[in-house]
Structures are given as structure tokens and as C-alpha cells.
Amino acid sequence: MKNWEIRNRLKIKDSGFKIDDLIKILLENRGLKSKKEIDAFLHPDLSEVTPKNVDIDLAQLKKALSRIEKAIEIKEQIVVFGDYDVDGITGCAILWETLYALGANVTPFIPNRKEEGYGLSLKALKNEELRTKNPTLIITVDNGIVANEAVAFANKNNIDVIITDHHTVSETLPDAFAIVHTTKLCGAGVAYLLSKEIKDLRLKIKDKEEDDIHLELAALGTVADLVPLVGANRTIVFEGLKKLQQTKRPGLRALFQLAKIDQEAIGVYEIGYIIGPRLNASGRIESAMDSLRLLCTKKEERAAELAAKLELVNRERQQLLRDGAEHAVAGIREQGLGNRKILIVGDESYSEGVIGLIAGKLVEAFYRPAIVLSMGATVSKASVRSVSGFNIIEFLRLHTEHFVNVGGHPMAAGFTIETIKIAALKEALEEKAEELLTQEVLTRTLKVDCVVPFSLLSQDVYNSIQQLSPFGMSNPEPVFSSKKVTVENFRVIGKERNHLKLVLKQGKETFEAIAFGMGELATSLKSGDTIDVAYSLDENTWNGETKLQLKVKDIKAV
Numbered sequence: 001m002k003n004w005e006i007r008n009r010l011k012i013k014d015s016g017f018k019i020d021d022l023i024k025i026l027l028e029n030r031g032l033k034s035k036k037e038i039d040a041f042l043h044p045d046l047s048e049v050t051p052k053n054v055d056i057d058l059a060q061l062k063k064a065l066s067r068i069e070k071a072i073e074i075k076e077q078i079v080v081f082g083d084y085d086v087d088g089i090t091g092c093a094i095l096w097e098t099l100y101a102l103g104a105n106v107t108p109f110i111p112n113r114k115e116e117g118y119g120l121s122l123k124a125l126k127n128e129e130l131r132t133k134n135p136t137l138i139i140t141v142d143n144g145i146v147a148n149e150a151v152a153f154a155n156k157n158n159i160d161v162i163i164t165d166h167h168t169v170s171e172t173l174p175d176a177f178a179i180v181h182t183t184k185l186c187g188a189g190v191a192y193l194l195s196k197e198i199k200d201l202r203l204k205i206k207d208k209e210e211d212d213i214h215l216e217l218a219a220l221g222t223v224a225d226l227v228p229l230v231g232a233n234r235t236i237v238f239e240g241l242k243k244l245q246q247t248k249r250p251g252l253r254a255l256f257q258l259a260k261i262d263q264e265a266i267g268v269y270e271i272g273y274i275i276g277p278r279l280n281a282s283g284r285i286e287s288a289m290d291s292l293r294l295l296c297t298k299k300e301e302r303a304a305e306l307a308a309k310l311e312l313v314n315r316e317r318q319q320l321l322r323d324g325a326e327h328a329v330a331g332i333r334e335q336g337l338g339n340r341k342i343l344i345v346g347d348e349s350y351s352e353g354v355i356g357l358i359a360g361k362l363v364e365a366f367y368r369p370a371i372v373l374s375m376g377a378t379v380s381k382a383s384v385r386s387v388s389g390f391n392i393i394e395f396l397r398l399h400t401e402h403f404v405n406v407g408g409h410p411m412a413a414g415f416t417i418e419t420i421k422i423a424a425l426k427e428a429l430e431e432k433a434e435e436l437l438t439q440e441v442l443t444r445t446l447k448v449d450c451v452v453p454f455s456l457l458s459q460d461v462y463n464s465i466q467q468l469s470p471f472g473m474s475n476p477e478p479v480f481s482s483k484k485v486t487v488e489n490f491r492v493i494g495k496e497r498n499h500l501k502l503v504l505k506q507g508k509e510t511f512e513a514i515a516f517g518m519g520e521l522a523t524s525l526k527s528g529d530t531i532d533v534a535y536s537l538d539e540n541t542w543n544g545e546t547k548l549q550l551k552v553k554d555i556k557a558v
Contacts, residue, residue, distance in 0.1 A: 002446040002554050004481065004534060009450075017456055019464045026468060026478050029449050030230075042467055044235035046215075051193055054184040054232050064162045064178035064194070065201055071104065071137045072202070078106040079135040081120055081143070082292070083187065084113050084283030086224035086276050088142035090217040091164075091191035093295045095141055097214070098195035102202050107133050110288045113352055117381070118414060119143035119407070120150040120161070135159055142166070142187025142221075146407045148174045164190045166227075167407055168393050188221025189236055216243035216252075217295065223268050224276035226411075228474030237470050241267060250303035251294035255279075258307045268470045281314035284353030321354045325361040328372060338366045341433035341442070344426050346373030346380065356383035356412065363387060367444050369395075369433070376419055379404065384413040389441045399428050446554050448481045448534050454509035462537045462548055479553055481534040482506055492522050500525075504533060504550065512540070515552035525555075532556040 007029045032038050040048070051061050071078050078099060082092025092108050099106040109130055111117065116124040120140050124130065137160050144151070144163035151174035154161050160177040166187050173179060180194055192214055219240020222233050229237055245264050247253065252275075256263050259274050266275075282290040290313075294306040328345050332338050343362050350358060355372040362370035363385045369392055373382045386392035391410040400406065402425040406415035417425060471477040488503040488510065498519040504511055513535065515521070535550040 002444040004446050004448050004554070004556075006448050006451065006481070019461055022450075022452075022456075022461065023464055023467065025450055026465070029447075030468075030475060041230075041234070044238040046235055046239050049193070049232045049235050051180075051197065054182045054189075054193070056180055056182050056190070056193070060178045061180055061194075061197065064164075064180050065197055067137065067160060067162060067177055068099075068139070068198055069201060072099065072102055075105045076137055077133055077135045078104055078137045078139065079130065079133060080106060080108045081124070081138050081140045082108060082110045082288075083119065083142040084110050084288035085142070086279045086291075087187045087221040089279060089283070089288055089291045090221035090224075090295065091141035091186075091188035093292055094188060094191045094195050094214045094217050095139060095164075096292075097296060098198055102198070107135075108289075108292055109133075110283070110292060112287055113283060117416065120147040120154075120163075122150055122153055125150055125153055125157075125159075137162070140164055141191050144174065144176070145179070145181060146170045146174070146405070148172060150174075151176050164194055166190055168409060170397070170407075185232055185236075186222045186225040186227045188218045188225075189227075189233065192218035192236070212243065215240045216247050216249075219244060220271055220275065220279075223271040223470075223472060224280070226473050229268075229470060229472035230474045234470070234475065237268070237472070241470060244271075249295065250300045251297050251306060254300075254303040254307035255294065255310070258311050268472050272472075277317070278310050278314045281317045282310055284317050285313050285320075285351070317354060320351045321357045321361075324350050324354055324358045324372075328358050328362055329365050332362070332366065338368075340368065340430065341437040342429055343368045343370040344373075344429065345371070346375045346382075346422065348375045350374045352381050355381070356385065356414070359383050359385040367442060369437075371429070373417075373422065375422075378419055380417055380419045380422060382415050382417065384408065384415070386411045386413075387441060388445070390437060395429075395432070395436065398432060399425065402428065446534055447476070447479065449478045450480060452480045452482060454482055454485070454504075454506040454511060457509070457511065457537065457548065459548060462539065465537060477536045479534055479536050481532060483532045484558060485531050485533050487525060487527055487529045487531060489527050490522070490525060492519050494519065500552075502552070511548065511550050513550035513552050514538075514540075515555070518552065518555070521555065524557075530558045532558055 008025045027038055032041050051058060080092050080095045082088040096106060096108040111124045116127060120143055139162045141164055143165055145165040145167050151161050162178045163176045164180040166183055166185055180190060195214055219237045222236050227233050244266050255278060261270055261274060279291045282288050290306055290309060297303050331345060332343060343366060352374040355374050359370040359372040367387060369386045369390055371382050371384045373380045384392050393408045393410055393413045396406050396413055402417060402421050404416040408414055465478055486505045488505050490500055490502040493499050493501050498517055500515040500518050500521060502513040504513050533555055534553040538549050538551040539546050540549040
């Protein structure tokens with residue numbers, strides 16, 4: 001059961017209803033009121049996605065471009081230093097392909113999660129493979145903004161570092177040659193803008209839209225990294241999906257084929273739940289370089305081979321997640337810790353590659369900020385997920401004395417800690433969480449756009465709502481509620497019998513509905529019951545016939 005927050009109390013009735021009025025309500029709920037704001041949202045313009053418009057420091061950008069141009073000219077060894085998640089991998093691919101195409105002496109490098117850990121670090125800089133390259137310029141992608149120690153080490157060894165990142169800055173910035181940073185894009189988005197600037201500088205021409213081969217990768221990284229789909233991010237995804245639906249990249253096409261995805265219908269869901277996890281899997285379990293190779297290969301045979309390898313690794317990742325999540329959830333329930341303000345669990349059996357996913361499962365199960373540790377003999381790694389309204393990176397930075405390092409976003413973070421210090425950290429965090437976390441923040445809230453009667457729901461309404469897509473963080477799929485709805489019938493479906501298929505009626509109107517993950521309601525629900533229902537509109541295609549259905553978000557007994 002969730003607390004329903006009705007965002008617009010305007011009562012919509014049959015008489016005088018106009019679809020445009022409903023769209024206006026949905027736009028207002030997303031903070032869009034002026035004609036200029038609404039036009040920019042409904043008609044994204046890629047030419048407006050510029051370094052200046054996303055608050056990148058133009059002086060730092062100019063400095064970075066000048067250094068990169070020099071490195072290309074004199075054939076210096078450049079290393080593009082990425083990250084092992086989809087955002088870092090796609091961003092790394094964008095910059096490496098750009099520099100390589102311009103004749104640079106450039107190598108991509110992504111640290112191993114287990115061996116070097118996250119981001120530009122001393123361990124990574126001392127990596128034998130990286131050292132043999134003997135770079136004089138390192139360009140980070142999706143990391144580096146808190147790598148003060150590593151940048152200082154690089155400087156001492158005559159290696160210039162250009163940081164491109166989007167993570168939250170700490171009190172002191174690294175002493176890098178240049179910092180290309182904004183929190184308004186994901187890491188791949190920053191890399192995408194930098195690559196456009198490099199090409200503009202070197203080729204003296206701007207990318208023509210039809211030749212913009214990196215927009216699809218920027219869109220992949222943007223969706224997978226769960227950044228807000230508003231402003232520049234929305235534009236990148238809006239235009240990038242079109243590119244993705246037509247991509248000729250052998251690696252992506254092989255991945256789509258193996259995952260049984262209709263390329264022309266790829267959207268945010270397919271990236272977030274099908275493509276993203278497969279690209280992420282290699283960095284979680286083995287080496288993210290396989291995913292990078294898949295994105296960049298031009299050979300069909302090699303693409304098929306790499307896609308098949310990622311498929312197997314992803315299955316292993318799924319099993320590790322199932323085992324870890326079941327263990328963590330069971331442990332919390334057995335110890336009666338589910339009502340703690342913050343959940344902190346750790347085990348030697350938890351793979352570093354899936355602790356973030358386990359933390360996400362704990363948030364789903366208990367709706368509390370969750371910290372999951374992969375325990376080591378001397379050093380442990382942690383991944384953290386938060387709930388809406390609680391800035392987890394600010395919270396963690398209140399306790400920096402406990403960490404070897406810490407970084408992240410308001411909703412997700414990670415840290416390294418000496419194992420011996422975990423008990424003290426746990427005590428400090430639990431005490432501070434009791435002070436800062438209110439019951440209001442820890443109550444699941446479902447934001448409902450407005451209350452509508454079934455009689456107003458139609459294919460035209462659904463089609464009009466799609467103007468607001470792509471949906472994601474900060475631009476959620478519209479949610480409606482309808483009151484005093486009759487449950488005509490229902491049945492439990494799914495392999496694990498954890499979903500409900502319902503037929504709902506209000507007045508003369510009847511709709512089929514699907515309630516994912518609500519199978520347990522079958523024990524308390526009866527045919528003929530009257531309920532209030534919250535839902536989004538969806539299309540369901542069966543035997544060649546497509547019709548409107550309701551995707552249930554919550555049900556309340558009347």
C-alpha cells in the first residue's frame with residue numbers, strides 16, 4: 001500500500017473534456033507552464049544541447065580542446081580512461097572512436113572492478129597494461145572528479161589528466177590539466193559533447209545530423225545511468241532513440257538479435273531492462289572491455305561472438321543477484337531489522353559486481369536506504385541505494401573519516417572501507433539516520449497526475465500522452481486514478497504466479513488490466529469488490545490485435 005499524492009486536484013468530467021486540457025495538466029505536473037518551456041519539451045532541439053547550455057565551464061573546455069589537439073598533432077599516447085558501467089563504456093567508445101578517426105595515437109582503458117576498483121586510482125595508474133602504453137595524456141570518462149590522489153600521482157609522472165565527469169564534486173577538485181564537468185548530463189553525454197567539439201575544431205565542420213554516429217551511444221548511457229530525462233538529457237534520448245532504431249553497428253545489432261528485440265521499436269524500457277543489463281554484465285563479473293569491443297567492432301562475426309559471451313555472463317550475473325538478494329532479504333527479515341531507518345548488510349559471498357543491484361532489491365523490499373558490502377579480509381567495497389527525498393551522497397560525506405574513498409549521486413553511491421572500521425561506521429550511520437530520516441520520507445509515495453473516469457480513456461488519449469515520451473527519471477509515465485471501480489474478475493499469472501490479470505469496470509466502460517508483482521493481492525481480492533485504482537495507460541498486442549490496457553500501480557479497497 002502506498003500513499004497517493006494527487007498532483008492535480010482538477011476534477012475531469014465527461015462534459016467539455018478536451019485531450020489538450022489533460023496534456024496541459026500533465027505538463028504542469030512536470031513543472032512546464034510557459035509556452036517556451038512546453039515547446040522546448042515537446043519539440044526537443046539537438047542544436048540547443050551545447051556545452052554552454054549544460055553549464056560546462058567554457059574556459060576549461062577550451063583548455064581541454066587545445067591540449068587534445070596538441071596530442072593528436074604530435075602523436076602523443078592518449079588513454080581514454082572509462083568506467084565499467086554502461087555510461088562509462090558508451091562514453092569511452094564515443095571518445096576513443098572520435099580520436100582514433102582523427103588519427104590520434106589513442107587507447108581505451110577500463111579498470112577491472114575487482115583488481116583496480118572504480119575510477120582513476122593509484123592501482124589503475126600502476127596497472128601493467130596501462131604503464132606499458134606510457135601515456136602522456138589521460139582523458140577520463142564518467143569518473144575522475146574525486147580522484148585527487150591519482151591525479152597528483154599522474155602529475156608527478158608527467159601525465160596530463162583531463163577529467164570529463166558528471167558525478168557530485170567533493171570539497172577539493174583534483175589538480176587536473178582541465179575539468180569538463182556538469183551534473184546536467186551523464187558521463188556519456190559529457191563525452192558526446194566533447195567529441196563534437198573536438199571534431200568541430202579538427203574538421204572545421206559541425207556534425208551533420210545524419211552523420212552523428214555517437215548520438216545512439218549517448219542515448220544508451222543516458223537511459224542506463226538513470227539521470228533525469230529532462231532538458232538536454234531528454235533531447236539526447238529523444239533523438240538518440242531514432243538513431244538506435246536504425247543503427248548499423250554490428251555489435252548492437254547482434255545484441256538485439258540475441259535478446260529478441262525488435263530494433264525499430266527500441267525505447268527506454270528495452271535499454272533499461274534488456275540492453276543495459278547485458279552491457280553492464282561484463283563489468284560486473286569479468287572485464288568491461290568486452291562490452292566496449294562489442295560496441296566498437298565493425299566485424300559481424302566478432303560481434304556475434306561477443307554478444308553470445310555477454311549473454312552467458314549476464315545469466316551468471318542474474319544468478320549471483322538472485323542468490324545475494326535472497327540471502328540479504330532473508331537475513332534482514334529473520335533479524336527483524338526491516339524497520340530500521342537505514343539497512344546495512346554485508347557478506348563475503350556477495351560479489352562486488354552485484355552489490356548495487358542487491359541494494360536496489362532491499363530498497364524495493366523494505367523502502368529504506370540500503371548499503372550492501374562485499375566483505376574482504378582487510379578492505380571491503382560497498383554500494384548504496386537511496387529513497388526519493390534523501391540525498392545519500394551528502395549523508396555519507398558526513399562520515400568521510402571512515403572511508404578509504406566515497407563518491408556518487410544523491411540516489412546512488414559507493415565507497416571503499418577498511419573492514420575493521422565497518423562496525424563503527426554502521427553505528428554512526430544508524431544513529432545519524434535516526435536523526436535525519438522522517439517517516440514521511442520512508443513512506444512509499446505514488447504520484448498520481450489526476451483523477452479521471454474510465455469514460456475518458458481512449459486510444460486518442462494514449463496517443464496524445466506519447467508526446468511526452470521518452471519517460472524516465474523526472475519525466476515519469478503519467479499515472480491516473482479512477483474511483484469506485486468494480487473488479488469483474490481476475491486471475492494470477494506468471495511463472496512464479498506473482499502477477500495479476502484483471503478485468504475492471506466503471507459505469508459502462510470495461511478495461512483489461514495487468515498488475516505486475518501484485519500476485520499476493522489474490523488472497524484478499526474478490527470478484528465484485530469495489531476499489532480505487534491507480535494506473536498508467538498501456539497497449540497490449542495479442543494475436544495481432546492491439547488494444548488499450550491499464551498497467552496497475554496500486555489498488556485501494558473502498
